[in-house]
Amino acid sequence: MFEDKNNRTEMSELGEFGLIEHIAKSVELKNEESIKGIGDDAAVIDFGDYQTVVTTDMLNEGVHFDLTFHPLVHLGYKSIVVNLSDIYAMNAIPKQVLVAIGLSNRFSLEAVEELYAGMLLACKKYGVDIVGGDTTSSKSGLVLSITAIGRAKKEDLVYRSGAKLNDLVCVSGDLGGAYLGLQILEREKKIFIENPTIQPDLSGNDYILERQLKPEAQKEIIEKLAELKVKPTSMIDISDGLSSEILHLCKQSECGCDIYEDKIPIDPQTYDRAREFGLDPTVCALSGGEDYELLFTIAQADYEKLREHLDISIIGHITDKNAGVNLIDKSGNVVKMVAQGWDALLKGSGK
């Protein structure tokens, strides 16, 4: 759909090896640790005295993205970013990615080039090398499976399990925007299907659409924390929504927490659109997911160091395990937090 039909090269003209060679031409290795990239049985990475951090994520057409409104170049970008986000959430620096793609024959070479253009843009921005992957055919739609590899000194790694009593709970950026962006896209798609002469109206929604279509990973937060010499006691990225992530963090840290509803950062555009859709903005932030912000805890002693850093909000504090994971709402009521995060297997919606 984002292809120029006049310039279409069928995959069958190239073949698998032709496609790999074609892709390899546009991939350069920039990291000195990337010893060997595409073109052997496996990539080779040298980490010396560092620890290697690896993660993998699969994105399936019709489940994680809808090509009627996810441009391929953005999809490529996002597929890399969501993996890098997991590496940053370990307080590590991503260095390499491997890209496995399953393609049905409705995709042309130009479509794959667009997808890769987005991936390469993300790799350039985050200083990451594509060191290998697999291209194969798929009977159905597009399947992307990305593995990211990062490094960190052993003493710098941050797990989900380190939160301690009285630690402050922090979140970067703002939440709920990606979910509202998706609501806008799905609304316009529905209108378009019902009446193809009506042009999609996406005006005034730039921020939340970008949050959905072209999210970013929190490289700058990790760099800022290092600069400020603040090592979080625990950390997780927000891919499934705040409530789901805080429950993971408290479970693994064997603690409870109090989160204050009025401290949860929500952008005005997110807030307004939520209201228009008849949704509670807080629920969007708690359950929306795909924001790729960082949720982390810090010792109270580190509070002063972070105070000036405006892009981090302190939303609560860690309590005893027996106190449970609670939301203190705007009226002061204590509500037990439940995971309402996106459940891929239950809903299988367009997220």
Added chain:
Amino acid sequence: MFEDKNNRTEMSELGEFGLIEHIAKSVELKNEESIKGIGDDAAVIDFGDYQTVVTTDMLNEGVHFDLTFHPLVHLGYKSIVVNLSDIYAMNAIPKQVLVAIGLSNRFSLEAVEELYAGMLLACKKYGVDIVGGDTTSSKSGLVLSITAIGRAKKEDLVYRSGAKLNDLVCVSGDLGGAYLGLQILEREKKIFIENPTIQPDLSGNDYILERQLKPEAQKEIIEKLAELKVKPTSMIDISDGLSSEILHLCKQSECGCDIYEDKIPIDPQTYDRAREFGLDPTVCALSGGEDYELLFTIAQADYEKLREHLDISIIGHITDKNAGVNLIDKSGNVVKMVAQGWDALLKGSGK
């Protein structure tokens, strides 16, 4: 189809996190380098002074496997083995894998357990830890994307690019069997579809069926080479067929080679079934693929050390680049080798 319908747990009863927890229970970490496995944003691996080797492979239902004749437990086993094969082909030792699975709702928990049982069996056999992954839903069939990570000392790594003039070309085991196994399975499937009362006749084909359904990676060859102190000058695993792999190796090593048809190892069962199907056994070995044997080159000086090792055949030698990549047939004719390996994007057949 390999599920007991009386014992079916719907994925929707568990949810994604429930499934991950369920799976995590059966996964133990055995390698001391596996610092952190399933349950954080990323796995953590410590390689100290070794180099990290990573590879990824995607298997899509209807393209790489047919669930009417690939039992899930074997499919799980094979999905791990094909990735480990790539690590061994670097002369490295696989240590960890990450497993990304896309599932449609026709799969039950019991089906996923079968798949994992096969993966865990392979991991146990090869001494590998499952350190992470992703489970997600898929609109169509089953999608598997595995990333394997291995380690090796820098000086031990073997690339595709090191073959030198007059080196001997070696191959482990025998070739063409996996392809003939697939022909048997497809023939019986066709008969079954035409007449469901006829039971599949798989007798007398144990070896080639196992080659197709439950292949092994060449761990013992790598261990034997280390024991004999033979470091291959170049190496590649045979996943797409001998002709395709030797062309890769010669291209990257900037050399030619002469391969002798009568030296190509073919099992008698492979030979007999090829004849029955009206196929040339040599063509099956050259183009069949999925044998997961190792193709490698050694210096002539190492020949004596390997002579006694019966599971390695010397099938030719490296020549000058200008001489090309040739097959010397049984009548002594020189035939230019062409890549007839499985082209996923052209054929998209049931391999």
